[in-house]
Amino acid sequence: MSSTPTFKRLPRAVREQQMLDAAVRVFSRRGFHAASMDEIAEDAGISKPMVYAYLGSKEELFVACLHREGTRMMEAIAGAAAPDLDADERLWRGLRAFFGFVGAHRDGWAVLYRQARGSQPFAGELAAMRARLVEVVAGMLDHALRARGREVGATDLEVVAYALVGASESLGDWLADHPEADPEKTATRMMNVAWLGADQLLRGVTWHPEG
Amino acid sequence: MSSTPTFKRLPRAVREQQMLDAAVRVFSRRGFHAASMDEIAEDAGISKPMVYAYLGSKEELFVACLHREGTRMMEAIAGAAAPDLDADERLWRGLRAFFGFVGAHRDGWAVLYRQARGSQPFAGELAAMRARLVEVVAGMLDHALRARGREVGATDLEVVAYALVGASESLGDWLADHPEADPEKTATRMMNVAWLGADQLLRGVTWHPEG
DNA sequence: GAGCATACCTACTCGTGCGTAAGGTTACGC
DNA sequence: GCGTAACCTTACGCACGAGTAGGTATGCTC
Numbered sequence: 001m002s003s004t005p006t007f008k009r010l011p012r013a014v015r016e017q018q019m020l021d022a023a024v025r026v027f028s029r030r031g032f033h034a035a036s037m038d039e040i041a042e043d044a045g046i047s048k049p050m051v052y053a054y055l056g057s058k059e060e061l062f063v064a065c066l067h068r069e070g071t072r073m074m075e076a077i078a079g080a081a082a083p084d085l086d087a088d089e090r091l092w093r094g095l096r097a098f099f100g101f102v103g104a105h106r107d108g109w110a111v112l113y114r115q116a117r118g119s120q121p122f123a124g125e126l127a128a129m130r131a132r133l134v135e136v137v138a139g140m141l142d143h144a145l146r147a148r149g150r151e152v153g154a155t156d157l158e159v160v161a162y163a164l165v166g167a168s169e170s171l172g173d174w175l176a177d178h179p180e181a182d183p184e185k186t187a188t189r190m191m192n193v194a195w196l197g198a199d200q201l202l203r204g205v206t207w208h209p210e211g
Numbered sequence: 212m213s214s215t216p217t218f219k220r221l222p223r224a225v226r227e228q229q230m231l232d233a234a235v236r237v238f239s240r241r242g243f244h245a246a247s248m249d250e251i252a253e254d255a256g257i258s259k260p261m262v263y264a265y266l267g268s269k270e271e272l273f274v275a276c277l278h279r280e281g282t283r284m285m286e287a288i289a290g291a292a293a294p295d296l297d298a299d300e301r302l303w304r305g306l307r308a309f310f311g312f313v314g315a316h317r318d319g320w321a322v323l324y325r326q327a328r329g330s331q332p333f334a335g336e337l338a339a340m341r342a343r344l345v346e347v348v349a350g351m352l353d354h355a356l357r358a359r360g361r362e363v364g365a366t367d368l369e370v371v372a373y374a375l376v377g378a379s380e381s382l383g384d385w386l387a388d389h390p391e392a393d394p395e396k397t398a399t400r401m402m403n404v405a406w407l408g409a410d411q412l413l414r415g416v417t418w419h420p421e422g
Numbered sequence: 423g424a425g426c427a428t429a430c431c432t433a434c435t436c437g438t439g440c441g442t443a444a445g446g447t448t449a450c451g452c
Numbered sequence: 453g454c455g456t457a458a459c460c461t462t463a464c465g466c467a468c469g470a471g472t473a474g475g476t477a478t479g480c481t482c
Contacts (some may be wrong), residue, residue, distance in 0.1 A: 009429055009478065031329040033244035036469060048433055052471065092420065114328045118242045156400065162385050163378040163404045170377020171370065189223065189367065192418050193374045197408025207403050220448060220459055247439060258461055263441065424482095431476070438468095446461070452454090 016054050019044045023055075024065050028107035032062055032115050032122075061123055066116055069108040070129045076101045077133075087144035087202075088195055094136075095168065095187040095194070102172040103183035109176055113169060130165065137161035144202050160201065164194050227265050230255045234266075235276050239318035241324050243273055243333075270332055277327060280319040281340045287312045288344075293337065298413075299406055302419035305347075306398040306405070313383040314394035320387055323378060341376060348372040355413050371412065375405050 010018075023045035026035045037058055041048040055061045080097035081090045102109045116126040138161035145152055168190055175186050221229075233255035237246045240255045248269055252259040291308035292301045313320045327337040349372035356363055379401055386397050 005402075012429080015429085031331070034330060038469075039472080048430095048470090049472075050430065054427090057468070113336075117325045118329055119245065120242070159382065159385065159397070159400045160404055163382050163401060166381020166384070167374040167378035169381065171374050173371065173377070174373050184372065188419060189370045190374060191420075192412065193371055193408045193409075195418050196411035196416060197404045197406075200407035200411065201403065205407060207299075207406050208399065209402075223459085226459090248441085249439075259440090260442075260462095261460065264459090269440070425480105427477075427478105427480085429476105432474095434473080435471090436479095437470090440467090441465090442462095443464080448459075448461105451456090 028110035099183040099187040106176045134161045222253040310398040344351040
């Protein structure tokens with residue numbers, strides 16, 4: 001017979017990627033808990049036990065998604081924002097890379113940003129990634145400040161960086177929901193908010209209550 | 212007998228509030244799916260069918276939490292930022308109210324912000340709330356701009372407002388994870404990022420690529 | 423073309439937790 | 453003091469989905 005071997009046998013590495021692709025799609029569509037392993041398997045064009053054989057439990061599968069998408073994103077950003085540029089140029093390239101990534105991997109972003117926040121086991125994983133980003137941004141600010149002979153407390157720096165990262169994430173979210181929007185333009189808008197504020201801070205301008 | 216009527220019978224309105232209190236606690240501790248109706252009922256000092264009788268299904272219960280906490284927050288903010296003040300003063304008071312609320316209702320905030328993002332049914336509810344906030348902020352910016360004889364596209368305005376709201380949410384999240392942090396000080400920090408950037412925009416200063 | 427490893431499947435078990443049926447008890451009106 | 457309505461309980465049905473047992477096919481090596 002061998003009538004319709006409709007789907008060919010494939011080596012492990014390939015199938016794993018297909019499964020991860022499917023998992024990202026389904027997780028982003030349904031959320032972690034509402035996603036069923038059956039649906040993921042079906043979407044990947046494979047049967048459920050294969051998923052367990054290759055990627056382990058549902059949690060492990062989700063963490064694998066998180067890792068792959070997170071690594072891709074960090075690499076995209078790190079590759080764009082070379083450390084020997086001026087602060088504004090680094091920020092600009094980093095933002096452009098970030099929004100480019102979100103625009104190109106909307107569901108990957110949705111998994112990362114929306115799903116992983118709530119449930120305990122993944123929040124830590126995600127927080128670690130965010131922390132790296134925050135550290136990079138804070139480092140940029142600190143570097144730029146020192147170059148101007150200024151100094152700011154570590155907490156202040158961290159919090160400002162946190163706010164900038166949060167604003168970017170939020171705009172990333174907005175972008176994911178507006179398929180017609182242009183990532184490049186979104187990056188420019190973010191830059192307008194972030195850099196103009198940061199630039200003022202770098203100049204030593206600050207705001208305080210009752211003034 | 213009537214030995215130990217340990218817990219008294221209470222009118223519906225009171226029990227409903229107790230249930231909502233418990234639900235917020237449990238949802239924030241466990242997340243939506245991991246939270247069980249049994250645990251919520253136990254935490255409220257009542258049995259499960261009562262929860263169903265009063266608040267309906269698990270989803271409806273969660274939405275009820277969302278509504279109550281969201282309304283409280285919006286009222287806190289709206290009450291603080293009177294519309295006849297200057298833009299910076301309004302922003303400042305709004306931020307102070309916001310971070311004050313987060314500091315005082317850490318678990319309520321966690322429910323609102325972290326759990327509701329992922330799963331479909333609630334994302335809309337939350338998005339609607341955020342949209343109201345964004346609209347308020349955008350309105351503030353627009354008002355301030357017109358007062359200076361300037362005009363900006365509606366989308367630009369919305370996106371900037373979105374970024375500011377996102378940054379605030381993100382710092383709110385940071386605050387919820389840092390019990391030792393002072394809400395007032397956090398608000399000041401946020402103001403430094405937001406207002407200095409916004410102020411520049413209001414003056415007509417903009418940033419654009421390759422400059 | 424025998425042997426073996428690896429890809430792959432169908433068809434199940436079993437825990438968990440939402441939602442409910444059916445009945446007990448307390449307060450309050452009359 | 454007695455009905456009745458609201459409050460509250462225990463104890464269950466039932467669906468859904470994670471994870472697995474055990475078996476089949478395919479290709480690769482010698």
